Amino acid sequence: MKTIITSISILTLLFTTALVVGDDDRYKKEKHDEKSFFSRLFEKDLDVAPVKNTVYKEECGSCHFAYQPGLLPARSWKKIMGNLENHFDENAELDKEVQTELTNYLVANAADHANYKRSRRIMRSLSKGSTPLRVTETPYFIRKHDEIPSRLVKDNPELGSFSKCAACHGNAEKGSYDEDDVRIPGVGKWDD
Ligand code: HEC
Ligand code: HEC
Incomplete structure (x- = not known):
């Protein structure tokens, strides 16, 4: 009986926490950015937080892989x-409103504001003064x-660049970069 009561109080506590965690101002506007307590727990196993923002996916995933903010x-x-009209020799300009919305999304979920494994390691690798414009740098x-x-990679006619994360990392969209899931196009499974 005692264990049942303990389990019930633990469950109640978990659900209350879930409600509190879910009520984050930042996520109020974007319904699809809301995460339950349990999915947050689960996501901690991932390398970076997956992209949930559909506007970001559409606007920043049309020319290339939608790089995770983390x-x-x-x-x-x-x-x-701040320089989308001159974006790697392309014009990726957006409406002012969309630009502000996506900047806020990126900043709120950036590597220095995330607790995921790869985000932390990327941050640790950077010197304080550096502001890389590429993940690959x-x-x-x-x-x-x-x-x-x-x-x-560069000389591989089926690939061409390291910037195409999802071409090699089969689960990149889900925020998982496990080296065991890597398949290099035209080459096959990576085995080092
Ligand atoms: C009109 C096409 C286009 C759009 C739209 C676009 N990009 Fe890009 N982006 C590029 C090109 C081209 C590159 C360079 C790719 C390469 O070198 O292989 C690039 C590279 C990048 C890189 C560096 C990737 C690396 O090598 O690590 C980031 C980060 C990036 N874009 C973010 C964004 C964001 C954020 C948006 C949305 C606001 C966006 N891009 C929209 C064309 C685009
Ligand atoms: C040519 C295919 C290829 C591309 C493109 C590529 N990767 Fe990788 N990535 C690999 C391989 C292979 C490994 C494992 C390397 C090793 O262990 O020696 C790896 C490892 C990683 C790791 C570490 C995983 C681990 O288990 O230690 C991360 C994180 C990662 N890649 C992220 C990215 C991101 C982000 C991009 C895009 C900006 C990207 N990769 C593009 C092939 C690729």
């Missing part, structure tokens, strides 16, 4: 979002990929 610090996202990324020869 892959770069807030200062990088601010710089990228962060010391953590470079260290993790330096054993992959360029004939499999």
Whole structure:
């Protein structure tokens, strides 16, 4: 009987916490950004938080993979979002309103505001003064990929660049970059 009562009070506590955690101002506007307490617990197993913002997915995922906010610090996202008309030789300009909304989303979920494993490691790898404009230029990324020869990437006619995360990482969309899930296009499973 005692264990039943204890279990019930633990459950009640969990649900109350879930309600409190779910009531985060930041997530109020974007319903789809809301997470239950349990999915937050589960997501801690992932490398970075997956993208839930549909506007972001549409606008910033049309030319390339929609990079998760947790892959770069807030200062990088601010710089990228402040210069969209000159975005890696392309014009990626947005309406002022959408630009502000997406900047807020990126900053709120940036690597320095996230508790996910890879976000923390990316932050640790950066020197204080540096503001990388590419995920692929962060010391953590470079260290993790330096054993992959360029004939499999840049000189690989089926790939061409490290920026295409999802081409090699089958679960990148879900925020998972486990090296066991890597398949290099035209080459196959990665085995080091
Ligand atoms: C018109 C096409 C286009 C749109 C729209 C676009 N980008 Fe890009 N983006 C590019 C190109 C081209 C590159 C360089 C890719 C390469 O070098 O392979 C790039 C690169 C990037 C990179 C660096 C990737 C790396 O190498 O680590 C980031 C970060 C990025 N974009 C963020 C965004 C964000 C945020 C948005 C939405 C506001 C966005 N992009 C919208 C074309 C676009
Ligand atoms: C050419 C295919 C390829 C591309 C493109 C690629 N990766 Fe990787 N990535 C790998 C391989 C292979 C490993 C494992 C390397 C090793 O362990 O030696 C890896 C490892 C990682 C790791 C560490 C995982 C672990 O288990 O330690 C992270 C995080 C990661 N990649 C993120 C990214 C991100 C973010 C992008 C896009 C900006 C990206 N990768 C693009 C092939 C790729």
